[in-house]
Amino acid sequence: MPMIFSEHMEQYDLEVVFPRNVNFVVPYQRTEVDIVVIHGLNIEANYYVHRDTWSYCGKMWPRDILPSCFGKRCRVMLFSYNDGLSVNDEDTRFIKHCDRLLRLLMENRLDDPTRPLVFICHDVGGLIVKEALAKAHLDKTGTIHIIDQCTRMLVFFNTPHHNVAKSVRNIASAAVRPTPPEVLDMLDKACNEHVERIAPLEQRGRLYRRRLVINFHGTNCYRGKQLLVEKEDTMMNARPEYWEKHFPIYGDHTSMCRYPSSEDITCETVLKTIGLNTYLAMRMFPTSEILNRAKFRF
Template sequence: MPMIFSEHMEHYDLETIFPCRSDVIPPYERIEVDIVAVHCLNIEAKYFVHKSTWSYSSKLWPRDILPSCYQKRCRVMLFSWNDGLAVTEEDSRFVKHGDRLLRLLMENRLEDPTRPIVFLCHGVGGLIVKEALVKAHLDKTGTIHIIDQCTRMLAFFNTPHHNVAKSVRNIASAAVNPTAPDVLDKLDKACEEHVERMAPMEARGRLYRRRVIINFHGTSLYRGTGMLLVEKEDTMINARPDYWEKYFPVYGDHTSMCRYRSSEDLTGETVLKTIGLNTHLALRMFPTMEIINRPRFRF
């Protein structure tokens, strides 16, 4: 079985799972939004964690169910980042994975770089997305800031926004294969660096402005641990009043909260409708072209 923290060669990918062939999409089903799903740590030791995170049996809901919320006018991509965090000092930093995400997004959006983006983030995946958006926002070269400007919605599944180190340690400690103490220490350091980088952006109100934020929280204890891996209070950003932040409790633990057996699954139906409706709200409230044409913020 693969380790939670990969020691093999680095592998990053942004796999398009819907539509199967973008070159044969009829004009009336043109792609209007990019949906990017980012997984958490591989605590279940899965070989394809970027897919298993969002799968129940053979049902991969971002591919099989979610497009119906957008009348199939969307492109769904899964970001794969090493099945987890590596054991080296450099690879334990979230900012590195955020850099790879930015590069792959730029490469995959050449045909329409201004298309709106929706991120679906599970656990630590949310920290990686935040790292990417901060770097894109602060970009002075004029190359990657378009990613920040085009991001219209962030949907977090059990992503810790407060007490980050404690929550990430809980997640890593719940792995089916015991996590070494020195790896946990590297994670603590990575979390401290992450919080330090995020603080100025959050203080200035830049990270969540002009986009809808949804926080889904798993309400069930994680199997075998007898605890919530991420506390409710830590999943709520409690951002400024002018931010569009919403909170929804979800029946399930840290992993099962992202897995729905069918479109008739009550939890899945609620989550998917919430994502779909709020995407339309975000696109209507914050048109992408209006944001792009505005002067950039200066620090």
């Protein structure tokens, strides 16, 4: 693979959690879509934040519930970029995280590189995905541009699209293990640099064209103190011709991603929204048609 990625660390992983037995393939259960789930900052000091972000008493809904929305004809992968028990300087390396995500996606999609992609992200995880899509969109080598072309839907849970540095500082400052001031400053710098890189593409709608965007916003204060991300900051306000939907969720910054069962009203709402809109996005923007179109030029 061409050396278009920066140096990376071994802690990165793209874990396939569904189907659990990757060697067992039933013909009528052909995989129709790849779902990539990306955690945010580990403010609750969990050992396995890439799993615990989406888990309630051992039940992880992207693995145990979400596949039923697609007749189990999907593959669910969890991206892990920092399982440290605190918010540290590793969390500020958005470019390195997006590089590793792109590399792992390319390696794991060799069987079908054109399979539609859906990204489900929590807070900073959404920033990493936007970095990855921007890099894929601007790729001139022809290596990773396919990731941008095949992405059909983006799902964000409390990802700040405006006032990014302020929101991310609020999230990091709420950690159960105090975040060092120097790390907060590094996060501020990383967020400002992220905005500078992404803003030109967002203004032209390059990150959202021919795909559907869903923003979920937690309505409850975290630990009863404050909203870590304001409602207005979770709304992209993209161009009218692009598809963006916004839904409030009963829960705080972390509980909005955890559901006790499929009967939970919040879980039912989230899963139906993701499932129905994924099929809508794939029907409206078939990957086969997009791959035959000329690449955007600036």
